[in-house]
Amino acid sequence: MKISSFVVDVFKSKFKVGGRKTMSAKDYLAKKILPISFTADLTENIYDLDKSVDCLEKIPGALDPIVGRALLGLSAYAPGIEPVIEVGSYLGRSTSYLALGSKIASKKGVYAIDMFPGVDDWYLGSDGYYHIHGSNYYLTKEVYNERSSFIYKEGGYQNMLELFKEIIKKVGLGDMVIPYRGTSSEFAQSVTTDSKFRMIFIDGDHTYEGVTQDIFSLVNLLREDGIICFHDYSENFPGVIKAVNKHIISSPDFSDFSLVGSLLIAKKHKKGV
Numbered sequence: 001m002k003i004s005s006f007v008v009d010v011f012k013s014k015f016k017v018g019g020r021k022t023m024s025a026k027d028y029l030a031k032k033i034l035p036i037s038f039t040a041d042l043t044e045n046i047y048d049l050d051k052s053v054d055c056l057e058k059i060p061g062a063l064d065p066i067v068g069r070a071l072l073g074l075s076a077y078a079p080g081i082e083p084v085i086e087v088g089s090y091l092g093r094s095t096s097y098l099a100l101g102s103k104i105a106s107k108k109g110v111y112a113i114d115m116f117p118g119v120d121d122w123y124l125g126s127d128g129y130y131h132i133h134g135s136n137y138y139l140t141k142e143v144y145n146e147r148s149s150f151i152y153k154e155g156g157y158q159n160m161l162e163l164f165k166e167i168i169k170k171v172g173l174g175d176m177v178i179p180y181r182g183t184s185s186e187f188a189q190s191v192t193t194d195s196k197f198r199m200i201f202i203d204g205d206h207t208y209e210g211v212t213q214d215i216f217s218l219v220n221l222l223r224e225d226g227i228i229c230f231h232d233y234s235e236n237f238p239g240v241i242k243a244v245n246k247h248i249i250s251s252p253d254f255s256d257f258s259l260v261g262s263l264l265i266a267k268k269h270k271k272g273v
């Protein structure tokens with residue numbers, strides 16, 4: 001099954017007012033998205049997780065709150081203080097969970113990698129799906145039309161990065177997120193070879209080739225005992241399952257696999273263990 005109808009439904013339910021009118025991105029931001037409020041000093045490690053999740057759930061996207069909470073916990077728990085890498089940020093829902101977990105644990109924040117396409121970066125393929133130049137990523141016409149109307153036409157944004165930055169600032173996590181416009185391999189080439197990261201979250205191009213490229217571009221940047229996880233490890237995305245099974249679950253370098261919703265989590269071994 002390609003991008004499933006539930007994604008279309010999620011988009012409709014998020015962006016329709018009274019089931020009739022599509023909200024513009026600017027109205028959506030003004031009415032819905034609120035900053036996270038920290039009710040106590042973070043150094044005392046007291047915060048209202050439920051309230052924070054309520055805030056982040058208002059960010060457009062299809063990431064389940066259970067997966068969001070898992071990302072928050074993992075980014076706080078992953079050994080070390082090095083930054084987190086995310087591939088596939090869209091409008092910042094998963095990014096915000098990762099950034100909030102990092103902030104709560106007083107660790108470094110998130111490099112948010114996405115092609116953040118502008119309207120001209122999309123094309124209609126001969127397969128009937130919309131693609132981004134330079135990626136196998138695909139959207140149905142219906143989902144593409146919803147997004148394109150929301151972001152570029154009604155919203156008036158030149159590209160997704162502009163809206164992403166606005167949302168991250170609005171929820172109060174601007175100091176924890178560094179966006180990178182490009183692919184995982186371009187990002188890997190832009191950092192020094194001795195750079196290390198404590199966690200990698202992959203949710204970009206869901207084809208076998210796309211996930212494989214993300215793994216091979218980034219895996220050497222993950223510290224020993226670091227955490228790697230993949231969204232949409234589910235039958236709707238056979239490419240994700242195939243790439244993760246072949247390159248992570250069958251690899252002697254990873255263990256401690258677990259599944260939260262459709263989030264597949266693995267731990268990189270320490271050398272010699």
Ligand SMILES: C[S@@+](CC[C@H](N)C(=O)[O-])C[C@H]1O[C@@H](n2cnc3c(N)ncnc32)[C@H](O)[C@@H]1O
Pocket residue numbers: 060061062063087088089090091092093094095113114115116117132134135136137182183184203204205210
């Ligand atoms: C499923 S969405 C990510 C959803 C996001 N994690 C959230 O919580 O809402 C996939 C994203 O991957 C991006 N993308 C697609 N192909 C990519 C690639 N090759 N490299 C980087 N990003 C890519 C798309 O622009 C899109 O924003």
